[in-house]
Amino acid sequence: MKQIVTTANGDINVLKVQEKPDPTPRDDEVVIRVRAAGLNFADILARQGLYPDGPPKPCVMGYEVSGVVEAAGKDVNSSFVGKSVVAMTPFGGQSEMIAVKATQMFEKPEKLTFEQAAAIPVNYLTAYALLVVMGSLHAGELILIHNAGGGVGLAALDIAKKIGAVTYGTASPSKHKFLTERGLDHPIDYRKQDWQPQLMQLTNGRGVDLIIDPIGGAHFKKSYNSLRHTGRLGMFGVSAGSANGLSGKLKMLKAAIQMPRFHPLGLFNKNRGVFGLNLGHMWHEPEKVALWMRDILRGVDEEWIRPHVDQAFSFEDVGKAHRRLEERKNIGKVVLIP
Numbered sequence: 001m002k003q004i005v006t007t008a009n010g011d012i013n014v015l016k017v018q019e020k021p022d023p024t025p026r027d028d029e030v031v032i033r034v035r036a037a038g039l040n041f042a043d044i045l046a047r048q049g050l051y052p053d054g055p056p057k058p059c060v061m062g063y064e065v066s067g068v069v070e071a072a073g074k075d076v077n078s079s080f081v082g083k084s085v086v087a088m089t090p091f092g093g094q095s096e097m098i099a100v101k102a103t104q105m106f107e108k109p110e111k112l113t114f115e116q117a118a119a120i121p122v123n124y125l126t127a128y129a130l131l132v133v134m135g136s137l138h139a140g141e142l143i144l145i146h147n148a149g150g151g152v153g154l155a156a157l158d159i160a161k162k163i164g165a166v167t168y169g170t171a172s173p174s175k176h177k178f179l180t181e182r183g184l185d186h187p188i189d190y191r192k193q194d195w196q197p198q199l200m201q202l203t204n205g206r207g208v209d210l211i212i213d214p215i216g217g218a219h220f221k222k223s224y225n226s227l228r229h230t231g232r233l234g235m236f237g238v239s240a241g242s243a244n245g246l247s248g249k250l251k252m253l254k255a256a257i258q259m260p261r262f263h264p265l266g267l268f269n270k271n272r273g274v275f276g277l278n279l280g281h282m283w284h285e286p287e288k289v290a291l292w293m294r295d296i297l298r299g300v301d302e303e304w305i306r307p308h309v310d311q312a313f314s315f316e317d318v319g320k321a322h323r324r325l326e327e328r329k330n331i332g333k334v335v336l337i338p
């Protein structure tokens with residue numbers, strides 16, 4: 001089978017398609033023939049050598065796949081064989097075939113293509129945990145979604161709309177028309193101007209109830225300062241550090257140094273909450289994640305979960321896929337097709 005191997009830290013030239021032996025399932029696993037694999041920002045950071053959770057190089061990235069079950073281990077119901085599924089994979093998903101624990105697999109909703117299904121797990125589980133589980137977003141509340149046009153951003157917009165929140169979103173201006181059509185109430189251009197004064201003007205100086213922030217570094221402080229009373233800040237990424245080579249290492253170091261510290265007195269005097277999320281540290285809580293996933297898949301049936309695929313690239317074109325995210329051109333999800 002073919003796999004996309006990140007052979008070393010570096011630019012897109014370190015990405016190679018290589019042949020590997022086909023996997024066989026352990027007792028509690030299934031083997032999936034992959035029809036589409038999700039690409040995530042974490043894969044870019046890993047390639048740049050800036051993702052502490054990434055496996056040692058050479059490695060195969062890929063947190064999610066959709067495909068067809070080809071074989072089942074002896075403890076797994078054999079009726080799964082031949083079914084179309086979507087699954088979460090702790091790395092290795094960017095492969096023609098992958099063995100995964102049966103507990104990490106869900107039936108693919110019929111109304112979704114394989115490409116759309118591969119756009120679900122990471123983006124929607126992250127957004128669900130941020131908005132519903134930890135952010136406790138309520139109808140009528142105001143939410144600011146940073147990178148609203150990205151994979152997680154669009155997922156968060158779907159969920160915020162369903163809840164009935166008022167939505168503010170930062171994004172590159174080329175994405176604003178799409179975002180407005182998709183239901184974003186207030187798109188904010190954060191590339192040419194500072195987003196904070198714009199947000200304050202739009203909210204009559206009050207700020208918002210929930211902000212989800214994947215930018216990191218000093219940006220977390222700025223988001224924190226844009227909360228109204230009982231506001232919450234969800235921190236879940238450090239895209240501020242993304243760059244190739246030494247520049248990336250320096251940017252990541254700067255982001256780490258500039259991370260704010262939150263004092264309990266400040267939090268309770270301002271009635272604010274802060275929390276962090278790392279979906280990649282939830283593998284030991286499969287029951288919890290499965291509950292979230294079932295809600296999300298119900299949302300697919302009810303049509304308020306609308307995974308949007310920006311573009312699908314063949315494995316051979318993985319470099320172009322990485323570049324699309326790095327150049328900020330994607331709207332929603334980029335997927336890879338074996």
Ligand SMILES: NC(=O)c1ccc[n+]([C@@H]2O[C@H](COP(=O)([O-])OP(=O)(O)OC[C@H]3O[C@@H](n4cnc5c(N)ncnc54)[C@H](OP(=O)(O)O)[C@@H]3O)[C@@H](O)[C@H]2O)c1
Binds near residue numbers: 123152236237242332
């Ligand atoms: N903690 C977790 O569990 C978790 C899970 C999933 C994702 N994340 C994080 O969430 C963020 C979004 O992830 P995603 O996979 O959905 O990717 P994505 O948002 O589709 O990523 C690409 C987009 O990010 C924006 N962006 C912001 N800063 C950037 C930079 N320095 N370089 C390139 N693009 C930048 C760009 O959009 P605009 O210019 O339009 O804003 C770009 O189009 C990432 O920081 C990722 O690490 C965290």
